[in-house]
Amino acid sequence: MSETIDRLEEVIRIRRKESPKKSYVAKLRSKGRQQIAKKLGEEAVEVVIxxxxxxxxxxxxxxxxxxxxxxxxxxxxxxxxxxxxxxxxSRKGMSGLEEKANRKDG
Structure with a gap:
């Protein structure tokens, strides 16, 4: 499974540098991080629904x-x-409640 993710990360790294006219990744990147984050949120909502x-x-x-x-x-x-x-x-062996209590912003 990690191979699939590694391969996908590499594709994203390459396509970020391409023309927005040729690559969805480059097109979304050209719109800025807020648009990327917004799209992630939209997809998460679709999973929930x-x-x-x-x-x-x-x-x-x-x-x-x-x-x-x-x-x-x-x-x-x-x-x-x-x-x-x-x-x-790093959270291995730690309860979710403990991890949340120890969490630092940043």
Missing amino acids: AAMLGKKKQVIAESADMMFHHLMLLADMGLSIHDVFAELE
Whole structure:
């Protein structure tokens, strides 16, 4: 699975540099981080709606869209999904309540 994500992150890195006329990634990037974040939010809402309606195939499709836009946002911020994985790893053995109480903004 990590290979798929690594490959997708590489595609996003490459396409960010292309012409907005040729690449959706470049087009969305040209509109700025706020638009990327907005699109991520829209996709997340679509996942929630599909889940509430019990539409499994739609949840899968919308989740893929959401993950794609999440990777785009991370790339725009100079981050990688592996930064997120490292954070998850650091929480191993910690309850969610404990993690939230220890969380620092930043």
